[in-house]
Amino acid sequence: MSSTRRIRRVLVTGGAGFIGSHLCDRLLLAGCEVRVFDNLLTGRMDNIEHLLGHPRFSFDHYDVTNYLYVSGELDAILHFASPASPADFERLPIQILKVGSLGTHKVLGLAKAKKARVLIASTSECYGDPEVNPQPETYWGHVNPIGIRGVYDEAKRFAEAMTMAYHRHHGVDVRIVRIFNTFGPRMQINDGRAIPNFFSQAIRNEAITVFGDGSQTRSFCYVDDLVEGIVRLLHSDYVGPVNIGNPNEMSLLDMAKKIIRITGSKSPIVYKSLPPDDPKVRRPDITLAQRVLGGWEPKVSIDEGLERTRDYFIEALSKEARASA
Ligand code: UDP
Numbered sequence: 001m002s003s004t005r006r007i008r009r010v011l012v013t014g015g016a017g018f019i020g021s022h023l024c025d026r027l028l029l030a031g032c033e034v035r036v037f038d039n040l041l042t043g044r045m046d047n048i049e050h051l052l053g054h055p056r057f058s059f060d061h062y063d064v065t066n067y068l069y070v071s072g073e074l075d076a077i078l079h080f081a082s083p084a085s086p087a088d089f090e091r092l093p094i095q096i097l098k099v100g101s102l103g104t105h106k107v108l109g110l111a112k113a114k115k116a117r118v119l120i121a122s123t124s125e126c127y128g129d130p131e132v133n134p135q136p137e138t139y140w141g142h143v144n145p146i147g148i149r150g151v152y153d154e155a156k157r158f159a160e161a162m163t164m165a166y167h168r169h170h171g172v173d174v175r176i177v178r179i180f181n182t183f184g185p186r187m188q189i190n191d192g193r194a195i196p197n198f199f200s201q202a203i204r205n206e207a208i209t210v211f212g213d214g215s216q217t218r219s220f221c222y223v224d225d226l227v228e229g230i231v232r233l234l235h236s237d238y239v240g241p242v243n244i245g246n247p248n249e250m251s252l253l254d255m256a257k258k259i260i261r262i263t264g265s266k267s268p269i270v271y272k273s274l275p276p277d278d279p280k281v282r283r284p285d286i287t288l289a290q291r292v293l294g295g296w297e298p299k300v301s302i303d304e305g306l307e308r309t310r311d312y313f314i315e316a317l318s319k320e321a322r323a324s325a
Contacts, residue, residue: 005075009035010033012024012027013038014038016038017081018184020047020078021043038060039061065106077118082155089148096152097151099155118166122176125153126141127282137242144277147276149277175239177233177242200317203265211271212271216281225298226244247284259306
């Protein structure tokens with residue numbers, strides 16, 4: 001599994017985001033020097049506040065769709081900049097397309113110049129509304145290119161195509177992770193995804209909004225398990241997309257009920273219309289990850305992960321209430 005290359009100086013684009021900031025924590029713990037570029041469109045300084053002042057950490061408020069300059073050596077770039085919530089697909093469509101295309105191009109150019117390894121954050125959205133369940137990496141997907149979700153799906157599919165072209169044409173050392181639904185502390189309260197919505201609604205005893213009849217499925221992975229998989233992929237020899245996610249598939253209605261139970265909430269469930277192109281099923285086939293990432297698999301149970309996330313949301317909501325008081 002492991003490649004001999006030593007990874008010491010690292011750039012994380014989107015390092016102030018939900019997943020990016022957890023990656024920064026993990027890379028610093030491993031002794032890396034970590035530099036972050038983030039334009040704070042959906043990332044937040046709160047996520048990295050505890051790292052400011054760390055001797056091996058630096059932050060630049062920067063939009064990575066522009067020319068990238070980094071002085072000195074760079075061993076790896078992790079490209080995690082992008083809005084990723086379906087609510088953002090309608091709010092920030094052009095920014096999503098730009099960071100997935102222009103941003104990925106700039107990152108690959110920098111990697112080529114620095115002879116750095118590059119790991120691109122891709123997504124289960126590459127599979128669209130899948131006709132195959134679970135989804136192996138060999139499935140080419142079922143995407144509506146001009147639909148509302150198309151801005152994200154196609155940006156990430158373009159990013160994968162560009163990444164493999166730089167690998168084949170310029171010999172750039174590349175890794176691609178296809179990230180499935182992930183949850184945990186530092187998700188934005190208002191980012192519009194199911195887990196933040198359900199927690200915020202349940203803790204405030206407001207109605208829980210289930211879209212459609214709630215029979216659509218997702219497979220939710222706790223963020224620590226995802227980060228472990230990404231770090232293993234970064235150090236592996238495997239070129240080409242690898243699914244990282246938790247194969248524990250459940251309906252959204254079951255997730256809503258679980259969150260009501262875990263928060264002791266009195267919230268009722270209300271049903272809202274299902275957004276267009278919303279995938280009916282989603283579940284990662286993680287056979288490849290297990291094989292090439294030294295037996296990697298999720299370790300944190302859904303209930304354990306949800307309890308940790310509940311504690312974060314309770315704190316985040318009371319902080320927000322104090323701030324607006
Ligand atoms: N969803 C829901 N209620 C909400 C937000 C989302 O029922 O308040 C549904 C959404 O329609 C989708 C699933 O939950 O079927 C997961 O949505 P999310 O936004 O978390 O991410 P997705 O997996 O669709 O990218």
